[in-house]
Amino acid sequence: MATAIREFDPKDMAQHPDSYFRREYVWELPVRISHWVNAACLIVLFLTGIYISHPILAPSGEAYKNFVMGRVRQIHFISAMVFMVSFLVRVYWFWMGNNYSRSGFPFVWRPSWWRDLFRQATDYLKLERGHVHLGHNSLGGLVYTLFVVALGWAQMFTGFALYSETNPSGFFGRVFGWVLPFLGGSFQARMWHHTFAWGFVVFAILHVYVILYDSTQYGNGLITSIISGYKFYKRGDLKHDRWVS
Amino acid sequence: MENPPLRPSTYQVLEQHGVDRRSFIKFCTAMAAALGLDATMVPQIVEALENKPRIPVIWLHGLECTCCSESFIRSSHPIAQDIILNMISLDYDDTLQAAAGFQVEDIRKRIMKEYPGEYLLAVEGNAPTKDGGVYCTVGGETFLSILEETAEKAKAIIAWGSCASNGCVQAAKPNPTGAKPIHALLPHKTIINVPGCPPIAEVMTGVLTYILTFGQLPELDRIGRPKMFYGQRLHDKCYRRPFFDAGQFVEAWDDEGARKGWCLYKMGCRGPSTYNSCSTFKWNNGVSWPIGSGHGCIGCAENNFWDNGPFYQRLSGIPVPGIDSTPDEVGATLAGAAVIGVGAHFVSSVVRRFGQKPAQPTPDSGDKGRGDV
Ligand code: SF4
Numbered sequence: 001m002a003t004a005i006r007e008f009d010p011k012d013m014a015q016h017p018d019s020y021f022r023r024e025y026v027w028e029l030p031v032r033i034s035h036w037v038n039a040a041c042l043i044v045l046f047l048t049g050i051y052i053s054h055p056i057l058a059p060s061g062e063a064y065k066n067f068v069m070g071r072v073r074q075i076h077f078i079s080a081m082v083f084m085v086s087f088l089v090r091v092y093w094f095w096m097g098n099n100y101s102r103s104g105f106p107f108v109w110r111p112s113w114w115r116d117l118f119r120q121a122t123d124y125l126k127l128e129r130g131h132v133h134l135g136h137n138s139l140g141g142l143v144y145t146l147f148v149v150a151l152g153w154a155q156m157f158t159g160f161a162l163y164s165e166t167n168p169s170g171f172f173g174r175v176f177g178w179v180l181p182f183l184g185g186s187f188q189a190r191m192w193h194h195t196f197a198w199g200f201v202v203f204a205i206l207h208v209y210v211i212l213y214d215s216t217q218y219g220n221g222l223i224t225s226i227i228s229g230y231k232f233y234k235r236g237d238l239k240h241d242r243w244v245s
Numbered sequence: 246m247e248n249p250p251l252r253p254s255t256y257q258v259l260e261q262h263g264v265d266r267r268s269f270i271k272f273c274t275a276m277a278a279a280l281g282l283d284a285t286m287v288p289q290i291v292e293a294l295e296n297k298p299r300i301p302v303i304w305l306h307g308l309e310c311t312c313c314s315e316s317f318i319r320s321s322h323p324i325a326q327d328i329i330l331n332m333i334s335l336d337y338d339d340t341l342q343a344a345a346g347f348q349v350e351d352i353r354k355r356i357m358k359e360y361p362g363e364y365l366l367a368v369e370g371n372a373p374t375k376d377g378g379v380y381c382t383v384g385g386e387t388f389l390s391i392l393e394e395t396a397e398k399a400k401a402i403i404a405w406g407s408c409a410s411n412g413c414v415q416a417a418k419p420n421p422t423g424a425k426p427i428h429a430l431l432p433h434k435t436i437i438n439v440p441g442c443p444p445i446a447e448v449m450t451g452v453l454t455y456i457l458t459f460g461q462l463p464e465l466d467r468i469g470r471p472k473m474f475y476g477q478r479l480h481d482k483c484y485r486r487p488f489f490d491a492g493q494f495v496e497a498w499d500d501e502g503a504r505k506g507w508c509l510y511k512m513g514c515r516g517p518s519t520y521n522s523c524s525t526f527k528w529n530n531g532v533s534w535p536i537g538s539g540h541g542c543i544g545c546a547e548n549n550f551w552d553n554g555p556f557y558q559r560l561s562g563i564p565v566p567g568i569d570s571t572p573d574e575v576g577a578t579l580a581g582a583a584v585i586g587v588g589a590h591f592v593s594s595v596v597r598r599f600g601q602k603p604a605q606p607t608p609d610s611g612d613k614g615r616g617d618v
Binding site for chain 2: 068070165185
């Protein structure tokens with residue numbers, strides 16, 4: 001049964017405003033770009049990182065003909081640099097972007113943030129449609145802050161400290177070298193770097209599930225929004241928007 | 246016969262011991278190389294050792310196994326072992342000394358009185374702090390109090406070995422005697438940490454030569470180690486490094502890779518996280534070193550190396566009380582928990598969706614609700 005595309009009728013829209021979706025430009029270009037660059041980098045970083053600690057490939061032949069570990073480390077380091085730039089762009093855009101770029105961030109001194117956090121958590125647990133957000137809700141903001149921002153910083157500090165070990169008196173050594181003694185030595189720094197990496201896996205599972213769940217629940221185009229930047233809402237939805245920024 | 250000068254220089258003492266000029270110059274050249282100095286600096290070392298009175302040294306032994314001394318007296322690079330023993334005026338060393346008892350303690354007190362601010366304090370081992378330090382006493386006094394007393398007027402303090410600089414085995418968990426490294430006991434003093442279990446002999450003599458020649462401490466890194474010897478990891482100069490970069494690893498002690506001398510990374514080698522000069526100087530007159538003989542580095546110059554998990558495993562457990570799992574086990578468990586949580590949520594939402602129609606959002610009149618945007 002083919003669905004006929006109805007002619008746009010302003011009168012119908014005036015009569016039934018609630019059955020029409022409107023759209024709002026939510027994610028600006030730097031947010032979208034950094035999202036995808038981060039995603040790609042994190043996937044590459046995790047896979048290459050796991051290889052570096054558990055090198056399972058065993059190339060045959062003379063050593064001079066192979067450069068497997070060397071190449072994997074090189075890819076790891078390059079993605080780390082790209083991730084850092086993209087991460088810093090996003091941090092910059094936290095201040096420079098529209099309100100949505102700050103939405104959900106743990107403004108722990110504001111009671112409204114805590115109220116929203118509680119509501120959102122219970123909405124998810126009660127499997128209720130709940131209230132609608134155009135930006136991030138408090139729970140989302142908290143998860144992003146812990147699992148991407150905090151972990152991201154932790155990985156950059158431990159990672160660049162380990163990276164600096166080949167040239168301790170170089171730039172990275174001077175900026176990040178203190179991390180090694182701070183954590184109790186190079187060995188401990190490695191162990192934490194490796195442990196933190198798993199945090200991104202946990203995050204990816206939660207993140208992908210929640211966006212699938214959210215966009216089916218709300219029909220808000222959450223998934224496409226990170227490509228196009230637009231999110232959809234019905235007129236009534238906005239009454240439920242607990243703006244937290 | 247001419248009377249020997251009151252405080253002879255190193256060279257004067259060596260002459261008395263019959264060391265010839267040639268061996269002496271060889272030693273100076275070897276030291277310059279070890280310290281990473283230009284050949285033009287050799288005369289400066291020669292001059293210092295010829296003219297400067299030897300530094301009086303008090304060498305204390307706390308909780309330790311004497312392996313640092315063993316290493317030191319086997320310093321073989323400079324050909325004549327005499328040079329090493331005679332380079333410094335080792336006035337007090339209760340392990341090497343012939344004298345014993347009150348006599349010896351008198352010597353220590355005398356040096357402290359006669360050369361305040363001039364003598365070097367070399368500490369081998371560390372001090373237990375629990376129960377007033379009673380777990381290590383020398384001549385009826387706790388080692389802790391001897392250390393504090395002797396450190397007060399020392400020109401410089403050298404912490405020999407991992408015991409003195411990191412705590413080593415006696416400070417490993419559960420550390421029943423409360424042993425602490427020297428820098429934790431003397432927080433306001435500058436301490437040269439020369440870690441290693443034991444440190445390489447050439448490193449030990451190199452540090453002393455530097456202090457004697459230049460009259461100052463060598464450049465130290467963030468945790469007090471001389472940069473010239475602890476500036477790089479074993480891994481950076483390891484001769485098996487090409488196998489590491491190629492991705493060719495020993496998988497078992499008797500496999501093909503082990504026979505071919507591939508990298509020991511997967512056998513738990515700590516070379517990538519250990520700062521020391523083993524891959525440069527090697528051991529026992531450059532004969533070999535752990536990795537050279539087919540065994541991974543155990544990281545003996547690194548902080549906490551006893552507690553860093555099994556020596557034959559790359560990563561240790563996470564040092565959080567109650568968790569005794571590797572990062573991978575912890576991570577995979579958390580990821581599994583996330584999958585289970587997400588799955589449970591998904592199933593219940595599907596059940597709910599088919600069980601009852603979701604309530605429609607109440608129609609609303611306008612955008613008013615967004616007023617606080
Ligand atoms: S044997 Fe150890 S130090 Fe040498 S390259 Fe392999 S991991 Fe590095």
